[in-house]
Amino acid sequence: MAAAGISTGMRVLDVGCGAGDVAMLAGRLVGPTGSVLAIDRSDDALAVAGRRAAAKGFSHIEFAKRDIADLAGGEKFDAVTGRFLLLHFKDPTPILRGVASLVKPGGTVVFAEMDIGSTSATPPFPLLEKCVGWIVSLYARSGLEPDMGSKLYGAFRAAGLAASLKATCRIETGLDGGGLAYLVGTLQTMKPALIALGVATPEELDIPSLTQRLAADMTAGGHCVIYPRLIGAWART
Ligand SMILES: C[S@@+](CC[C@H](N)C(=O)[O-])C[C@H]1O[C@@H](n2cnc3c(N)ncnc32)[C@H](O)[C@@H]1O
Numbered sequence: 001m002a003a004a005g006i007s008t009g010m011r012v013l014d015v016g017c018g019a020g021d022v023a024m025l026a027g028r029l030v031g032p033t034g035s036v037l038a039i040d041r042s043d044d045a046l047a048v049a050g051r052r053a054a055a056k057g058f059s060h061i062e063f064a065k066r067d068i069a070d071l072a073g074g075e076k077f078d079a080v081t082g083r084f085l086l087l088h089f090k091d092p093t094p095i096l097r098g099v100a101s102l103v104k105p106g107g108t109v110v111f112a113e114m115d116i117g118s119t120s121a122t123p124p125f126p127l128l129e130k131c132v133g134w135i136v137s138l139y140a141r142s143g144l145e146p147d148m149g150s151k152l153y154g155a156f157r158a159a160g161l162a163a164s165l166k167a168t169c170r171i172e173t174g175l176d177g178g179g180l181a182y183l184v185g186t187l188q189t190m191k192p193a194l195i196a197l198g199v200a201t202p203e204e205l206d207i208p209s210l211t212q213r214l215a216a217d218m219t220a221g222g223h224c225v226i227y228p229r230l231i232g233a234w235a236r237t
Pocket residue numbers: 015016017018019020021022039040041042045066067068069082083084085088
């Protein structure tokens with residue numbers, strides 16, 4: 001977001017804010033002389049985000065219930081941010097065109113997305129591959145894009161935006177990094193949908209035993225795990 005030019009005093013719109021992490025990053029970058037409007041369609045997410053931002057003293061972030069499809073017209077912003085949102089849309093290009101129209105000339109549109117399928121391990125780690133495969137299958141069967149990260153460039157291009165790109169990923173050995181705990185937490189959240197859609201069985205998704213087996217395999221196998229690429233794309237309007 002800093003590379004994309006988000007800086008002191010700006011007015012930022014964060015779309016699909018979820019629990020508010022990106023809005024708070026933007027809030028830090030713009031400082032108290034700037035401000036952030038963070039929108040989401042979920043009351044639950046907004047309640048969590050509002051509580052977290054208030055606890056951290058962000059009085060210059062406003063959270064509001066809006067669908068991204070209903071944002072046309074009205075106020076113009078210096079920048080629009082969004083993370084892990086475009087994967088929800090079959091065609092993200094109209095969304096990008098829509099949010100770009102809310103940015104002042106010379107302002108910035110910046111999005112970040114993952115390539116979940118890019119997760120890998122050396123030497124091979126079959127149980128990890130199986131877990132990631134469940135997530136990718138669930139995304140595919142729910143109409144979500146598991147590899148939106150590397151599709152950002154094309155989506156920006158189709159929306160008439162010349163994207164600059166940056167990628168990063170978490171790389172871990174051993175158990176201290178927290179990656180496996182994050183993976184198991186994700187599966188726990190997805191468990192009802194994974195079972196309902198027949199992607200995995202309740203036995204396979206027994207979280208305590210899955211946690212224990214992943215940790216045991218990680219330790220015994222001496223794996224180097226490369227978690228999904230996170231790709232950021234930004235463009236000036
Ligand atoms: C995976 S979360 C990402 C949250 C946050 N951006 C982050 O990176 O931590 C996606 C969020 O987008 C919201 N969302 C999905 N479709 C939306 C839409 N059409 N309009 C507004 N929010 C939407 C969801 O409610 C959810 O909170």
